[in-house]
Each structure stands twice: as C-alpha cells, then as structure tokens.
Amino acid sequence: MGVSGRAGRDHAIVIGASMGGLLAARVLADHFRAVTVLEGDAKPEGVQARTGVPHGEQTHVLLPGGARVLDRLFPGRSEELVRDGSKRFDYGGSRFHLIGNWMPRVETGLFSLAQTRPFLEEHLRCWVARIPNVRILYKTSANALLFDGGSVVGVTLQPGRDLRADLVIDAAGRNTRLPRWLAEHGCGTAPETHIGIGLGYTSARFRVPDRLAPDHPILYVVGRPPDQTRLGSVVSVEDGLVTGAVGGYHGDHPPGDLAGFLEFARSLHQPHVFDILSRAEPVSPLVRFRHPASVRRHYGKLPGFPEGLLAIGDAVCCFDPAFGQGMTVSAMEAEVLADCLARGAPLAGYWKRIDRVISAAWALSCGENLKYPQTTGRRPLEYHLTRAYRDRLATCGDPYVTREFYRVLTLTAHPSILLRPGVVWRLVRNTPPVRS
Numbered sequence: 194m195g196v197s198g199r200a201g202r203d204h205a206i207v208i209g210a211s212m213g214g215l216l217a218a219r220v221l222a223d224h225f226r227a228v229t230v231l232e233g234d235a236k237p238e239g240v241q242a243r244t245g246v247p248h249g250e251q252t253h254v255l256l257p258g259g260a261r262v263l264d265r266l267f268p269g270r271s272e273e274l275v276r277d278g279s280k281r282f283d284y285g286g287s288r289f290h291l292i293g294n295w296m297p298r299v300e301t302g303l304f305s306l307a308q309t310r311p312f313l314e315e316h317l318r319c320w321v322a323r324i325p326n327v328r329i330l331y332k333t334s335a336n337a338l339l340f341d342g343g344s345v346v347g348v349t350l351q352p353g354r355d356l357r358a359d360l361v362i363d364a365a366g367r368n369t370r371l372p373r374w375l376a377e378h379g380c381g382t383a384p385e386t387h388i389g390i391g392l393g394y395t396s397a398r399f400r401v402p403d404r405l406a407p408d409h410p411i412l413y414v415v416g417r418p419p420d421q422t423r424l425g426s427v428v429s430v431e432d433g434l435v436t437g438a439v440g441g442y443h444g445d446h447p448p449g450d451l452a453g454f455l456e457f458a459r460s461l462h463q464p465h466v467f468d469i470l471s472r473a474e475p476v477s478p479l480v481r482f483r484h485p486a487s488v489r490r491h492y493g494k495l496p497g498f499p500e501g502l503l504a505i506g507d508a509v510c511c512f513d514p515a516f517g518q519g520m521t522v523s524a525m526e527a528e529v530l531a532d533c534l535a536r537g538a539p540l541a542g543y544w545k546r547i548d549r550v551i552s553a554a555w556a557l558s559c560g561e562n563l564k565y566p567q568t569t570g571r572r573p574l575e576y577h578l579t580r581a582y583r584d585r586l587a588t589c590g591d592p593y594v595t596r597e598f599y600r601v602l603t604l605t606a607h608p609s610i611l612l613r614p615g616v617v618w619r620l621v622r623n624t625p626p627v628r629s
C-alpha cells in the first residue's frame with residue numbers, strides 16, 4: 194500500500210530545506226515515523242543569505258494568510274519572531290500606492306510579518322530542527338528520483354547511494370529538476386503556464402535616520418500599467434533597518450550601483466521611496482534579481498504522475514515576487530498536505546486542493562501583469578471583466594470594500610467574497626475617485 198492509506202508511513206524525504214521544505218517537514222513529522230530533509234547548501238551560520246536561495250536578499254513580507262498558518266503549525270512562535278525583531282503590523286495600515294491611488298488606510302485585524310528572508314528562514318529552521326523525528330542533512334543534494342515501476346520509492350544522492358522513503362516531496366524551489374526527472378523516467382511532461390513579465394529588482398538594507406523613518410512598516414509604490422512599469426518599496430525589518438527595493442517590468446530594470454539605484458527610485462511616480470532612501474545609509478551591498486516569467490506547473494493533470502511523490506512551493510508555482518505571495522502559498526499548501534494526511538485520503542487529492550489555493554493567488558498577480566501589452570501568456574476570457582472590477586475595488590475608497598479587498602489580497606479569504614452583495618452594493622453606490 195502507498196502512503197494514501199494509513200500504512201506505509203515509515204519514512205518521508207523532503208528535497209530542499211527552505212520555506213516550502215521546512216513547512217512540509219513540520220507537517221510530515223505528525224504522520225511519519227521519520228522525516229529526512231535534504232539540503233544542497235551548507236548549514237547557515239545563523240541569519241545568513243545562501244547560494245541555494247539567491248533571492249533571499251530581496252524584501253520578503255509574510256502576508257497575513259501565511260502568518261496565520263505559521264501560528265497554527267508553530268503555536269506561539271510568531272511571538273518569538275516579533276521579540277527577535279520581526280515587525281508585526283495590520284496590513285490595512287500599509288502605505289500602498291496602487292492603480293494610481295493611495296489605498297485608504299483601514300484597520301483590518303489582518304496581521305503581517307516583515308523581516309529579512311534569512312531571519313525568517315533561520316527561525317523556521319531552528320523550530321523544525323528541534324522536532325525529534327526530523328533530521329536535516331546539509332550539503333546533501335538529491336540527484337535523481339528512485340523508481341519502482343510507476344512509483345517513487347526514494348532518491349539517489351550519489352551513484353550507488355540511495356535513500357528509500359514512502360513519500361518524497363520536492364521543495365527544491367524555482368530551479369527544481371522534477372520536470373526533467375519525470376520526463377527522463379517516461380512519466381511525461383506536466384502542462385505549464387508561463388506569464389512573461391521580464392521583472393528585474395535591485396535591493397539593499399539601509400539605516401534610516403529616526404526623523405525620516407516611515408510611519409508604517411510598508412511603503413509600496415507600484416506603477417500603473419500599462420504606462421508605468423516601475424515599482425519601489427521601503428520595508429522595516431529587524432535590527433532597526435529597512436530593505437529598500439526598486440524594480441521594473443519588461444526589461445525596465447534598475448542598475449546595480451547606488452547612484453543608478455537612487456536615480457531609478459527618483460523616477461518613480463511618487464517621491465516617497467526616494468525621499469527616504471536617498472537620505473538613508475546603505476548597510477549591505479546592492480543585490481539584483483531577475484524574474485523573467487511566472488511559472489505554474491499543473492502536476493495534477495499529468496496522468497503518468499507517480500505515486501509516492503508530491504511537490505510544494507516554488508517547485509509547483511513561481512509567482513510574480515512583487516505580490517509577496519510565494520511563502521504564504523507554500524504555507525497554505527503545507528496545511529493542505531496536513532489535512533490530506535490526517536484524512537488518510539489518496540494523496541492525489543492534494544493537487545486539486547492546492548490548485549484552488551494557487552489559482553486564487555495567481556489570478557490576483559497575473560491579472561495585474563496582463564495589463565501590460567508586453568506580457569506574454571494567455572489572457573483568460575474573464576480577464577477584461579475582472580480587471581475593471583478589481584480596479585474599482587482598489588480605488589473605491591469605501592472602508593468596508595477596502596477591508597474585503599485586503600482579505601483577498603493577503604490570501605486570508607477566497608476572491609469569491611468580492612462578489613457578495615455587501616461589496617457589490619457599496620461599489621455601485623461609490624463612484625471611484627480617480628487620482629494620479
């Protein structure tokens with residue numbers, strides 16, 4: 194019997210000890226006698242960027258949807274994060290300039306966590322390492338899947354060194370080798386959706402003089418498509434610092450030197466990011482990152498997908514980073530996995546359920562991306578209708594509507610709530626203010 198039933202739960206392997214892999218390990222520990230997490234990188238010495246996560250230097254905010262999952266999987270631990278330096282804040286108080294409009298600032302009770310990515314990962318790594326039946330093997334890469342007929346039964350670390358397991362979870366991130374491994378074994382190729390956005394970022398950490406410190410942990414200015422391709426942000430993190438980032442879509446990328454970075458910040462359609470960063474002291478090197486396309490792999494639609502194998506996080510879907518969705522979706526997928534394992538249901542059901550999670554986030558970010566004519570990828574039939582509706586939600590100014598919109602944006606509620614009569618009625622009643 195495979196892991197679909199309650200038998201066959203001796204050993205599980207997770208490939209990758211980053212956000213998706215560590216959250217998966219936490220969940221698997223409740224259902225398997227032993228869990229092994231394989232990580233190609235060396236064990237970081239505390240809060241440290243690492244080569245396996247090259248985007249780790251970029252701004253990382255955990256949306257309220259993800260923060261809630263973290264609280265459920267690690268009760269009380271977010272207090273530890275806040276004590277050590279994470280900024281917890283009501284998402285509705287953020288300073289957001291979206292769709293040519295400053296979002297109204299409202300109390301939502303939706304709490305987000307801002308910190309650097311290595312800081313968050315280090316905490317998670319320590320919590321998982323303390324789970325007695327989980328071991329993390331560093332400098333240990335999975336080099337192939339081990340098959341027995343149509344099932345995966347483990348991984349090959351090096352030629353002649355195999356590790357057997359009842360379940361293998363790929364959490365190897367955006368550079369996953371899973372599509373290649375499946376094709377090589379004759380399992381076929383899962384359909385993929387690509388949305389080409391040509392996004393490039395540059396960011397660094399800064400120390401901001403007290404008198405200039407932003408009045409909220411997030412200041413985020415996003416250009417209005419299709420004419421404005423640039424965005425910038427200032428996010429408060431641990432150690433009294435901020436991460437400052439600027440970026441642009443469709444090849445409009447910021448340079449990697451400080452003067453060019455600030456010039457790019459100055460060119461944003463609102464002055465606030467430049468005003469702060471131009472008077473702040475950089476305390477880390479500027480780091481660049483490129484995200485040519487968002488990629489979604491539909492493994493649930495691959496008939497030959499083997500038993501004993503699942504995937505999580507960016508290995509399944511890599512979102513436009515500007516929306517800060519990736520870690521939260523990984524966390525929500527981990528909860529789906531927990532529920533599937535608890536029910537003893539066939540694990541094939543996992544794909545259908547995470548598809549619902551991914552679709553909600555994907556529609557939000559890709560819906561904005563598709564406003565640029567240069568964006569490549571199929572425009573769904575409902576795109577034009579939902580676009581106008583979403584723009585009205587963001588610019589309507591009604592506090593109730595704004596709160597509901599934030600619930601969806603932060604992945605704490607399904608987008609269908611935005612079609613409820615209370616929202617529709619208020620939208621009809623309020624003519625949206627149009628501001629530049």
Ligand SMILES: Cc1cc2nc3c(=O)[nH]c(=O)nc-3n(C[C@H](O)[C@H](O)[C@H](O)COP(=O)(O)OP(=O)(O)OC[C@H]3O[C@@H](n4cnc5c(N)ncnc54)[C@H](O)[C@@H]3O)c2cc1C
Pocket residue numbers: 208209210211212213214231232233234244245246248251252253254255256333334335336364365366367368369394482484505506507508514515516517518519520521523
């Ligand atoms: C610029 C940028 C900004 C972002 N900002 C945000 C944000 O604000 N909020 C948010 O929620 N998300 C954000 N994201 C997305 C977020 O970073 C990802 O969604 C998240 O890292 C996904 O985690 P993961 O564990 O799936 O993959 P990764 O974090 O990519 O980790 C993959 C891990 O697998 C390991 N690995 C790979 N191959 C192997 C192998 N064969 N054997 C063993 N180990 C292996 C790697 O070393 C690595 O540790 C951002 C992304 C980018 C690019």
